[in-house]
Amino acid sequence: MQQLTFTPHPAQAEVLFDPARVKVLCAGRRFGKDILSLNLLLKTCLELAQEREPSQYLNPHVHAWVVGPSYGIITQAWRDLKGLVPESWIKVNPWTKRPMIHDTPPYSMVLDVAGPGRDILIEFRSADRPDDLVGPGLDFLLVTEAARVNEEAWRVVKPTLNSPGRAGYAILNSTPKGKNWFYHLWRQGQPDYEGYDPKRLRSWRFPTFENPYLTEDQLADIEADRKRMGEKWYRQEYLAEFVDSLGKAIPSDAIERCAVGEFQEPEEGRV
Ligand SMILES: Nc1ncnc2c1ncn2[C@@H]1O[C@H](COP(=O)(O)OP(=O)(O)O)[C@@H](O)[C@H]1O
Ligand SMILES: [Mg+2]
Numbered sequence: 001m002q003q004l005t006f007t008p009h010p011a012q013a014e015v016l017f018d019p020a021r022v023k024v025l026c027a028g029r030r031f032g033k034d035i036l037s038l039n040l041l042l043k044t045c046l047e048l049a050q051e052r053e054p055s056q057y058l059n060p061h062v063h064a065w066v067v068g069p070s071y072g073i074i075t076q077a078w079r080d081l082k083g084l085v086p087e088s089w090i091k092v093n094p095w096t097k098r099p100m101i102h103d104t105p106p107y108s109m110v111l112d113v114a115g116p117g118r119d120i121l122i123e124f125r126s127a128d129r130p131d132d133l134v135g136p137g138l139d140f141l142l143v144t145e146a147a148r149v150n151e152e153a154w155r156v157v158k159p160t161l162n163s164p165g166r167a168g169y170a171i172l173n174s175t176p177k178g179k180n181w182f183y184h185l186w187r188q189g190q191p192d193y194e195g196y197d198p199k200r201l202r203s204w205r206f207p208t209f210e211n212p213y214l215t216e217d218q219l220a221d222i223e224a225d226r227k228r229m230g231e232k233w234y235r236q237e238y239l240a241e242f243v244d245s246l247g248k249a250i251p252s253d254a255i256e257r258c259a260v261g262e263f264q265e266p267e268e269g270r271v
Contacts, residue, residue: 105124
């Protein structure tokens with residue numbers, strides 16, 4: 001069986017080795033969110049490919065998706081994945097004799113590491129086309145920069161995690177972007193959340209500085225950003241705090257404090 005050579009830094013290890021089925025990782029820029037998430041995807045898929053018996057009902061044998069807000073953003077994740085996967089893992093098409101890798105959007109690759117009938121298909125999808133996200137059942141879903149994916153796209157992709165025969169593991173990573181749907185999902189993985197179920201969903205929040213591989217130069221750049229972009233922006237992007245939408249006049253917790261009564265589902269003919 002093929003092995004990965006990833007050595008997580010301590011904060012990454014906490015997430016990587018946790019048994020939760022769905023992981024929500026809120027962390028600052030350059031924390032190592034994507035390197036971690038892609039390694040988790042590969043580790044999970046390799047284990048499933050080996051453990052699960054091939055079945056005529058599961059094609060491909062193991063199926064994973066990487067979803068991001070736009071192809072601009074997922075292209076970097078695609079490059080990172082190619083950096084992690086040795087060329088010898090890519091399946092060669094038995095008819096055309098060509099490697100089964102699609103190196104332009106929509107990116108995809110088929111890995112052949114666990115023997116016959118045990119292929120792993122990894123596909124990339126952009127969330128700016130929600131119709132493309134009506135998908136098959138998945139064993140693993142990686143959503144990168146999730147807070148920049150719109151909520152509608154998340155609603156479309158979420159059911160792919162509940163399909164008979166499929167494992168339905170997921171990691172959603174992001175720097176925060178105000179208190180949008182990503183914040184509310186992250187809240188569900190915190191121990192003080194009512195109905196918290198750490199086997200089902202766990203969440204973490206780490207600042208950029210947990211990445212021990214940042215150089216002095218990079219740290220100096222971050223400090224310069226702090227002066228240039230302002231404290232609130234710095235807290236969101238590097239400390240990974242869920243600050244209120246930058247530029248919003250009234251903080252959302254003030255609105256929440258003022259609101260009384262119940263919110264109602266919209267009804268036709270009512271405003
Ligand atoms: N465990 C690790 N070992 C070595 N380098 C790492 C590790 N984790 C992250 N890095 C490096 O840190 C940088 C940021 O990683 P990346 O995953 O792109 O961060 P993010 O997605 O959080 O912006 C990259 O240069 C990456 O190679
Ligand atoms: Mg990233």
